[in-house]
Amino acid sequence: MKKHDQDFMKRQNRLTVFEIIKHQQPISRASIAKQTGMSPTTVSRIVAELAEEGYLLESEQVSAGLGRKSTLLEMVDAAVLSVGVELDRHQVNIGIVDLQGNVIAMSQYPRSVEESPEVTLERVGTEIDQLTKSNEIDCERIIGVGVGLPGIIDNDTGEVMFSVQLGWRNVRLAERLKEITGYDVAVDNELKAKALAEHMKGAAIGSQRTVLLGFGNGVGSAFIMEGEIYRGRTNSAGEIGHTTIDPNGMLCDCGKAGCLQTYINIKSLLSEANKIRPVRSIEELFEAKKAGERWALHLIERALMYMAITINNVVCMYNPDSVILSGELTDKFPEILDEVVDLCYSKYVWEPLRGAFRILKSELHEQGVVIGSGLISQNCFFALE
Known part of the structure; x- marks a missing residue:
């Protein structure tokens, strides 16, 4: 197998293990290995990496049942934060999202329909800075920004190809917002982000x-x-x-x-x-x-x-x-x-x-796109690491 393919598989395995722990915690290494088909050695290596980086902790609980007891794994929810942003025709919503999709701080403000992409993104950068400062958020824990907006989005490059509601075409949103904020930026259609949030935390x-x-x-x-x-x-x-x-x-x-x-x-x-x-x-x-x-x-x-x-x-x-x-x-x-x-x-x-x-x-209403966008940013971060 080529090194590129091996690296890709390692990233995918890491993300798979991370998602299983995130959604099924507390859980044992043995259970992860059984669900994924990975070897116990591979699971232990990934778990050790995530624990060393501060994303996991070993619970004092032990798995029930007969036989050898297994220490259970849990997420450190506050270890990683992301920023979720919803750009709508008339309003912008911004939230700080933890690993479980909980919004720990949020702000919203009106947007003019005639506002240019550059003005909108400059304002988003300013609002993110103010939100983190006013809530005393440790910016070292923020791993990226996710943005959801209506329209056709190239989610690989973060470019807005066409948005009827915003009147935008060929806007290199991820690139420009990264220049403004310094964070990696993931961009997606707002309903795709909201659907993901409803699936993870809401009605679905x-x-x-x-x-x-x-x-x-x-x-x-x-x-x-x-x-x-x-x-x-x-x-x-x-x-x-x-x-x-x-x-x-x-x-x-x-x-x-x-x-x-x-x-x-x-x-x-x-x-x-x-x-x-x-x-x-x-x-x-x-x-x-x-x-x-x-x-x-x-x-x-x-x-x-x-x-x-x-x-x-x-x-x-x-x-x-x-x-x-x-x-x-x-x-x-x-x-x-x-x-x-x-x-x-x-x-x-x-x-x-x-x-x-x-x-x-x-069930998530105005927080839905913010939560979904924040989770998409986290998924990109853990897949690439």
Whole structure:
């Protein structure tokens, strides 16, 4: 085997052992060897390296059962920290995340839609610095920054190829943010990051095949299969918001007509509402619905119908065991969840698949992308070390 291949296998084995300890702690070396098929010698070597670097400790507990007792291994959660960043159209969320995905400090601030990438990234660098100082975080423990944002991302290079919501194209985000902060930077689509977080810490714990749907400023999806993000060839799997519903329909920000998200996303709903009367926010639109204004009721009911159709489409494509609804619409107006579920089972989900999956609400809300981005940064760090 070539040295390159050997080095790759060593990194993969190290990451595998690290992930098993992280999610199954406390656990013995023998159990890790049994699960992975690695030799006890290989497992002991990796464990010794991780312990020497301060990531593990040996628990005073011993494994139960007959035979020789085994010392159990646990993570030192505070040994490694990462920064998770969510870049949205109108807001930026930043958090410090530990090994278990716990957010130990967080800040958020508004972002102007017209803000350039350079201004946004300079501000992110400043906010990270202020967040660590105000919370007395030891920066030596921070191993990197993870960033989640809407759009097509080259997650290998950290370049934003195209983001409709932010209006960015060919932005070398990881490279520039590393220059600003000094940290290694991992970049990914925000729904992929959020789906990973929900799988690890939220609504999809224990799920084998999870689809997360985001309904808010845009419409998108992410698919987690047996703990891994399904990316497709160019990391654009899940861009369901730009599937065509009506080629003669409304013009989307992406330049095409009749994209799915033009029937659901907040910008399109407000644009349609303002043809009737001035409506400044999505809250105003829902208030008009509650007041019994028929045009508002029609707009929202149409959006819920297309949400149910979206659920049917992803269920038919991926056959998941769980579908998680997330985004600004479901976070701000949780009452629509029951309406969408009713539409799914009464009209839109293909009958053979009814009862084959759960429809769940996101549990992590505004922390989801921050947690997922922080965990992706940690995964990159431990895979490369």
